Amino acid sequence: MTRITSKPIISALSDTGKIFVNDDQDVKQISKHDLMGYKANAADVYTKSEVDSKDSALATSIANITPLSNAGSHNLYRGKYLGTAVTDAQYTAISNGTFADLFVGDYWTIGGINWVIAGFDYYANCGDTAVLGHHAVIVPATNLYSAKMNDSNVTTGAYVGSAMYTTNLASAKTTISGIFGTHLKSHRIYLQNAMSNGYPSGGMWADSTVDLMTEVMVYGCKHFAAMANGSVLPTNYAVENSQLPLFAQNAAMIKIRQDYWLRDAVSASYFAIVGSYGVCNYLGASASFGVRPAFCIS
Secondary structure, three states: OOOHHHOOOOOOOOOOOEEEEEOOOOEEEEEHHHHHOOOOOOOOOOOHHHHHHHHHHHHHHHHOOOOOOOHHHHOOEOOOEOOOOOOHHHHHHHHOOOOOOOOEOOEEEEOOEEEEEEEEOOOOOOOOOOOOOOOEEEEEOOOOEEEEOOOOOOOOOOOOOOHHHHHHOHHHHHHHHHHHHHHEEOEEEEEEEEEEOOEEEEEEEEEEOEEOOOHHHHHOOOOOOOOOOOOOOOOOOOOOOOOOHHHHHOHHHOOOOOOEEEEEEOOOOEEEEEOOOOOEEEEEOOOEEEEOOEEEEO
16 A cells, blocks of 8 residues: 555645545545635635735734724833833823823833833823823833931821932932923822821822822732721822733733832831832831832823
8 A cells, every 4th residue: 555655745736636634543534625614605715815815904904903092092011112212202192192102011211221101191180180181101110229218117297208208209300300301290199198006197289290109009909008997097098099001911010129119108117118029018117128209201
């Protein structure tokens, strides 16, 4: 008996031809008709040129899918390198709310830091005065530097009363303002400014340009930050009440192998941090850890 593998190779198969397959145990056959499948309207098979045409049309359709010109359509992770400066066209796309060719995770490398888009219109309609129009929230991919929340392990005055808020963010504000200039936008947020028995007990509306993030912004929930326990109602009126899209869609952007501060005071001595081992954590306010703030541009 002649082995199948000894037969000559052909480059075409007739419409009535069959293919024989040797699976090392048995020989089976399939007709060209069954291999290629039916057309929707007839029993004829697709020709190669028809298949190629359909493949090309499908590829064109996929390539031509265009996101709608709104924040929701662009709050999707892409992670594309955007260059060494924000262009005028990119600023315009942010300020007019089209966000053309900009997506979450996209970043610019400026001054040795990757500045990453964390979300679009995150602060829309927020504040005692809604002063912020269309915008992009930006966070550095890594810490800018290290600093203390306070000189001792106290949380008196919560975030607003901390040395971080009053003094230690100054270097970050200078760096960010120097890069983004007048495109760095101020907006209104609610900040905790008092503590009582380890719970935030007071707050205030404040202008914000550059500030530390919260547990909710990073994790999407509270882990150590104070919550109501049936008798105590902590001051939790933050406008940052949902997770930033960057962290929701790429957890690796939370866990950067660096410790960094969050602005939540979690007791009379501790503020929340993101731990370098990927854990949520808290530490004494006098420890020196990473400063990784968030801010808005438009």
